[in-house]
Amino acid sequence: MSAELLATLSIFLLALLVGFEVIGKVPATLHTPLMSATNAIHGVILVGAMLVASVADTAADYALGFVVAAFAAMNVVGGYVVTDRMLGMFQPPSKAVSEASKR
């Protein structure tokens, strides 16, 4: 096993542990936005899509690059936008109270 692979494996494992630690603290109320946000985060595969398209030089490669870029961009943009939209709906108690008192 090369030193680089070992280093990457360490990063992977530590990131996994950080993930368990951080996400374990997210309340059930926010689980849908959480899933949608992590969904958007895996849209970082867009970076991989760019790397693929950058070395493309045959028609098949170009077709592949196009599909990967489209998939990844849809994932990342849609994921973040819908998460933001959902989180915007979660109202703090004070706002709801003032709204109720207005009626």
Add this chain to the structure above:
Amino acid sequence: MSTVETLVRLAYLAAATCFVLGLHQMNAPSTARRGNRLSIAGMLLAVAATLVLLVDSGGTTAAGWAVLSAGAVVGTVAGLWAARAVPMTAMPQLVSLFNAVGGGAAALVAIPELAPPADAASVRVPAALDIVIGAVTFAGSLVAAGKLQGLVPGRPVVFPGARVVGGGLALAAAVAAGVLIRGYGGGAAVAVLAAAALALGVALVLPIGGADMPVVISLLNAFTGTAVAMAGFVTDNSVLVVAGALVGASGAILTALMAAAMNRSLAAILVGGYGTGDGGGGPAGSAGAPVRAVTADDAAIQLAYARRVVVVPGYGLAAAQAQHALHELATVLASRGTEVTYAIHPVAGRMPGHMNVLLAEANVPYSQMQELDAANATLPLADVALVVGANDVTNPAARRPGNAISGMPILDVDRAAAVIVIKRSMGHGYAGIDNELYTDPKTGMLFADARAGLTALTAAVKTLVG
């Protein structure tokens, strides 16, 4: 390492930090939106850094830039449109769809690395795993989205020999992966691997019923994360590895939580064939057991004079689009000084936390939404528990051994002083068994569609006590 490359790697590190801190801020509703925006900043940084890297290396052809931009534009427009247009009830489908394209992209990224069998084994192994996991996720998520949208039957689809077919597909994928990892493979082996994995994804999700979707979506989310991390190994890219691992951890946690909330093992859920799918159906049960039907006026009197009301919403509420009607009733009650809270079971929807989003959309403040344990502490103090569209998660039979839902964590609705259930008929829930709550003497059944019933209740409360 050139200066540019060093800077790009540092930018990736900063991006990964943004992802972690952004997720950390999701631990409270008040900071969650900021957290998501921090995560967006990290994403922009990662993409910008990669752009710099590509420009600096100069290896990208004009056609390469063209397809990349065209793809990005098409994807962005599609993603934006879907994210803006989707109703909150359809959120699980959309998340599944985004999950599918993410998994698909991750699988495709690995293909060029495997096609010329020249790379080292340290690349071929993650590349093969990436293709398998990514393709399973792509196909599986599309089927899940189809089930949730009603394009594919929500009931478990099982056929004779399904396990043999699934086993055969898994074997084919394993053989193709082995050939590729040994370095003998070419385009044909990649094609076999991808095709077998795609079919396996379909075979995995088809037999699973609609109400088990919270588990399936969570699991597929974990799969995509893992596939992206594998793509990170393949392209030697740290930000993909970190982001993939974070998503994998998140999906794994949610999968475990959802399975625990149903008291069923992940294996049992994946085997499938459980339940009836959406709507429940089933003949009217409780042969002979008396139920007390109440009118909207009776129920309204109970509610109007209650000091504390706990609402128990279930998927039926969302299916009837009745969350706004519910909030209107709650507002009327609250204006009379009644304390209203919402008891939300972890699987009260089609994905984790789905019910909370539906209530948030109807302007219910998150401080009134109680999770299982908090809700069960409140329920014995409640004067009235109002059950709308929830069934199995309120069935006291779960506390006894020997039935389909034994041991499942439930909301202790039967411990409230009085119970009102809004339901169209005595039909069964997903588990297909009688709900003993309905025959409890203190339970009044208001037979109505959720939205019509809630509107009638609100009107009755207003006239009675106006």
